[in-house]
Every structure is written in structure tokens, then in C-alpha cells.
Amino acid sequence: MNSTVTDYYIKRFEEGLxxxxxxxxxxxxxxxxxxxxxxxxxxxxxxxxxxxxxxxDPFGLKPSSATLEFLDKDKNPTNSVDFxxxxxxxxxxxxxLNDPASAEPDIFVGADSRRFFIRLVDKxxxxxxxxxVDWWTEKDPTPGTSIPLPVDMPPANxxxxxxxxxxxxxxxxxxxxxxxxxxxLDHASTPSGLGDGKTFTRGTNGYRMRLGxxxxxxxxxxxxxGTSVTAKANVFGRSPEVxxxxxxxxxxxxxxxxxxxxxxxFNIDLPFIRLVYERIGLFAFTAVNxxxxxxxxRKGGFDDTVVLVDPPAGFSVFTGLTKDQARxxxxxxxxxxxxxxxxxxxxxxxxxxxxxxxxxxxxxxxYGDGGVFDGAVFVANITSATSTSAAAHEMGHALNLNHxxxxxxxxxxxxxxxxxxxxxxxxxxxxVAYPGxxxxxxxxxxxxxxxxxxxxxxxxxxx
Ligand SMILES: [Zn+2]
Numbered sequence: 001m002n003s004t005v006t007d008y009y010i011k012r013f014e015e016g017l018x019x020x021x022x023x024x025x026x027x028x029x030x031x032x033x034x035x036x037x038x039x040x041x042x043x044x045x046x047x048x049x050x051x052x053x054x055x056x057d058p059f060g061l062k063p064s065s066a067t068l069e070f071l072d073k074d075k076n077p078t079n080s081v082d083f084x085x086x087x088x089x090x091x092x093x094x095x096x097l098n099d100p101a102s103a104e105p106d107i108f109v110g111a112d113s114r115r116f117f118i119r120l121v122d123k124x125x126x127x128x129x130x131x132x133v134d135w136w137t138e139k140d141p142t143p144g145t146s147i148p149l150p151v152d153m154p155p156a157n158x159x160x161x162x163x164x165x166x167x168x169x170x171x172x173x174x175x176x177x178x179x180x181x182x183x184x185l186d187h188a189s190t191p192s193g194l195g196d197g198k199t200f201t202r203g204t205n206g207y208r209m210r211l212g213x214x215x216x217x218x219x220x221x222x223x224x225x226g227t228s229v230t231a232k233a234n235v236f237g238r239s240p241e242v243x244x245x246x247x248x249x250x251x252x253x254x255x256x257x258x259x260x261x262x263x264x265x266f267n268i269d270l271p272f273i274r275l276v277y278e279r280i281g282l283f284a285f286t287a288v289n290x291x292x293x294x295x296x297x298r299k300g301g302f303d304d305t306v307v308l309v310d311p312p313a314g315f316s317v318f319t320g321l322t323k324d325q326a327r328x329x330x331x332x333x334x335x336x337x338x339x340x341x342x343x344x345x346x347x348x349x350x351x352x353x354x355x356x357x358x359x360x361x362x363x364x365x366x367y368g369d370g371g372v373f374d375g376a377v378f379v380a381n382i383t384s385a386t387s388t389s390a391a392a393h394e395m396g397h398a399l400n401l402n403h404x405x406x407x408x409x410x411x412x413x414x415x416x417x418x419x420x421x422x423x424x425x426x427x428x429x430x431x432v433a434y435p436g437x438x439x440x441x442x443x444x445x446x447x448x449x450x451x452x453x454x455x456x457x458x459x460x461x462x463x
Contacts, residue, residue: 100191243463258355266301364390366397404444
């Protein structure tokens, strides 16, 4: 592109503002579209500055005068959303509440304490009754780049917003929800929320859930008349920072057939742990004692490192790991301080995959009597590949959680869907009713609020 011509158009645009603006904007837009970015840095900057100086929609064109925003569960504007907690989501028979004939508070998305909404105001569309808005999730750009990466951006990604009240030019989406677990998306359809009896599955317009990342945002976009308006909200609040870190050290007894395969730990158990705790804003990552020999380290999964350790003296597959042997393991493999220095009873959670526990019926154990056992959990051969994760449950104990039995007397907090249920019900495995949820309501043994309790644990750090 000839830069003289570009300059002419820019100049013409600047001079012509007062006389023939709509035409000028169109022409500049077309010009920018036709030009590649490589020969235009100056021009783009100048037009951008000009438009910035003029403010949004200086010419009263539509829909750039439209506004789009995210609303929290009480329909107040918000710049952050959290993952759905699946609280109030299940009926007494562990059935997911998603009957399109039900009212919103009796549908799991509408009942979730982390539900949110999209609100569009377009005064040029008064009386249209409904409008469509696209929405998706993205991850922050990787260091050195500037483009966010899509996390869940299906080709059909719209939701219908209903003019509320009628003839107001204000359009409201049904309640929406973010999840950390792709399994949830594949196994939970959502009613439209429009009272039309329709239900949608993942990947279709009108579906009311998206996979999100705690290191990203949620985005909405409304397009009309060749232009668009977008809204963005962080996943979890950033100021103040809501997210916290959850450092894990993982040890695996060497050379035992009963110990889960490394690939199972990397690709199934660790991701399960991660998505359970990401739901409440905790980033679980693996940490390693700097003194660990390279030969004992194994890397995999999400840039994770685990450590192979020898079984303690006297360990037998016929009796399983005894408490004394567990103490020996915990003593010789201390936790790490926040600076990575090995310190007995420091602030990392240690998961020991030992294959077999004594008694052999135990899937996992947190001794919970302090000392070298502080933050140390022991897991037998049960992983989220064969059942729900014993490791995530035992970690909950290390994070000061009691069992979630009995359930709270009020609300629909069925204990069977809680991570901390004692004695998981295998009939829920393979459905979204699996025991992996954590809630922010007093319940269970000691009436603990799980969200608040975990976040106060010394094993979580500011994000
Ligand atoms: Zn337990």
C-alpha cells in the first residue's frame, strides 16, 4: 500500500470529521481492513488515537453505543466471575437438576452460588424482544506474546438475551456458569433458561456453560451493523487477588506393581486434583526439593515433577504401609518452605503414593496428628482413574477439612457430591454427581465452611 495514499485518507478523515463522518468512518474501516498491518503502524496509531480522543461512538453509530457487561449472581455489574460450585445442583436421588420445565432456582445453573449473567443495552434495538450475544473463555497470553489463547470458544457460542423489561432496549441472558472440568460439559445439558422447554448440549448455541481457566478471562461480544462491542471479566478477582497457590510434593514408592502408573498420576490424578481445587481459586502445582537427584525425578503432565522414593525398611505388599513406615517416609522427605528450602513441617502438602496401606482396606489416610505428618497424605492404589480421587480427598483433610457428613439441614447440599463425603458412593462415579465438589456453606462434621477453611490453611499461599 502506498503510504501517500494512506496519509491522504487519514488526513481526509481528520479534516472531514465535521462534515461527512459516517462515510469517513466506513472508509477508514475499509481501508484498515484492506491494508495489511505491516505497512500501517503509523496510520493505525493515528486513527486509534483519533478515535480514542473522540470517545466511544462519537457519531452515534450503532451498535458501538451499545453496552455489554457481566453481572454477578445478584445482577450487579462485576469485573470478575468464579467457577460454578455445583451447590444446590442435585436432587435427593443424586439427580442433576436440569429439567427445562423447572423454574430457574430449581435448575442447577440458576441455583449455583457462582452463576452470572450478561447484560446488553442497545437502545437502537428497542422492541426487538431478543438478541444474540457470543461468549467464550480465554487464557492470558504466554510470556512474550500478546494474544490471549482461546480456552473454550465453540463455533456455535451464542446465548439468547431477552429484552427485560420489554421494549426497554436492555437484554439479559439466562444465568451462566464456568466449569473447570471438561467432563462436566460432556455430561450435563442445560435448559435454555428461556422457558421454551428446550435443552442444549455442549457446542450448541444456547449452552450455558464454558470451560474456563483461572489464568484467564471470560469474554462476551455483541455484533450488529458491521461493528461489535465486547465485555471482558477476569476469572476470579485480581484486585484484590483472590487466587491462591497450593504447592504439592509428590512421592511415589519405587518398583511396586500396586502403585498407580506414572501416566495415571500425571494424566488423570493430578488433573483431577487440579480441577477440584481450581474451582475455588487454588492453583495446585508440584514442587521439588532442590537436593533431589535427577535420577529420582520424573517429569510429565502439566510441567509436573514427581519424585521416586524407595519403600521404607520392612514394607510388605502383604500388609501395606504401616503408620511407623509412613512416619519414616514423611521424616526423610520433608516439606518445603515458600522459598523451596526443605523444612520439616513446612508449608507444602506431600502426597505419598504407596500402593497399599495398612489396613489393606484403606484407600488413603491423613494421620492428622501433626509433627512430621503435618501436611503428609498417603494414598493406596485408588486414583481418579478407577474411582474418585482419594488423593484430592486426603488433601482436603490436610487442608483442615472434616468429613461432610451429615449434610446441612437447609438447601440442596447432598453430601454424596462433596469431596469430603466419608465413603464415596461408587454409583455416582461416571456422572457429574461424583464426589468432588467443595462448597461455601457451613456443613458436615463441625459445620465447616469448606471454601473459607481451606483458604485459611497455611498450605495455601497468596497467588
Ligand atoms: Zn476422609
